[in-house]
Amino acid sequence: MDVSLIVSNILNPPVLAFFLGMLAVFLKSDLEIPPPLPKLFSLYLLFAIGFKGGVELVKSGITQEVILTLGAAIIMACIVPLYSFFILRTKLDAYNSAAIAATYGSISAVTFITAGSFLSQLGINFDGYMVAALALMESPAIIVGLILVNLFATNSDNREFSWSEVIREACLNSSVFLLVGSVIMGVLTGEHGWQVLKPFTQDNFYGVLTFFLLDMGLVAAKRIKDLQKTGIFLIAFAILMPILNAGIGLGIAKLIGMSQGDGLLFCVLCASASYIAVPAAMRLTVPEANPSLYVSTALAVTFPFNIIVGIPLYLYGIHLFWV
Secondary structure, X not given: OOHHHHHHHHOOHHHHHHHHHHHHHHOOOOOOOOOHHHHHHHHHHHHHHHHHHHHHHHHHOOOHHHHHHHHHHHHXXXXXXXXXXXXXXXXXXXXXXXXXXXXXXXOOHHHHHHHHHHHXXXXXXXXXXXXXXXXXXXXXXXXXXXXXXXXXXXXXXXXXXXHHHHHHHHHHOHHHHHHHHHHHHXXXXXXXXXXXXXXXXXXXXXXXXXXXXXXXXXXXXXXHHHHHHHHHHHHXXXXXXXXXHHHHHHHHHHHOOOOHHHHHHHHHHHHOOOOOHHHHHHHHHOOOOOHHHHHHHHHHHHHHHHHHHHHXXXXXXXXXXXX
């Protein structure tokens, strides 16, 4: 792999901000982001990418390529939790296996945004409708994870699931709701809406992303201590599973004829893990699972792995296959 790709990715202001946040924790600095701001940053980023995705979806139209890509996104969001669950069951109980499997079946919007920034830096084009794939991959893993708990947990007969509440949480949690809503706004307003909001949704985007990743670095460094509880098996899982998922995603992207830029974003979606929406849903519906397992592996291992090594690695694989 070309080492310059990794260097180029690291020497990116948002990624450097992530390291700065981690360094602050390791050096016991009193640096912190006031609590309401990370939530605001997160909402802004979701709105900005969703709105842009909606505008780009209008430009591209509903073509065969778009339908195939969105269909592939839904399929991956459903099957990744399945095989992840059975791998995890070799070491963990059904509750923790299902919660972690659901975490890795869903996606990380910040990893997706970082990959988009990486492509822009390299001058590689990608289509805005990939945001629709992002939105579609957020929720199915939650439902699959809960089905797995019902099927395989030893005392599942005693559980009282409210499926309406589960589906409501999966489809109407704040990140999914805002993302889908902003895509629809982009579709309805099109290019005119984009020009009106451009100073807000584009000019401020990388500044907000940089501060958001600074906060993510602070949080990830604080979570590193939790890795002592996960053991070497889960740490290895948190590194190898994204590579496996990206490899499958790469094969699908090549099969249905995605461009290199779209292929990378699809691989990143397959390889990333949720540390916001799914953990929130798992805490609510599978309280038997240990949050320190599924949050720390996704946030303290998989997330930094993907933004430092994974994204350049997946692009290297795409260069090999597409050439």
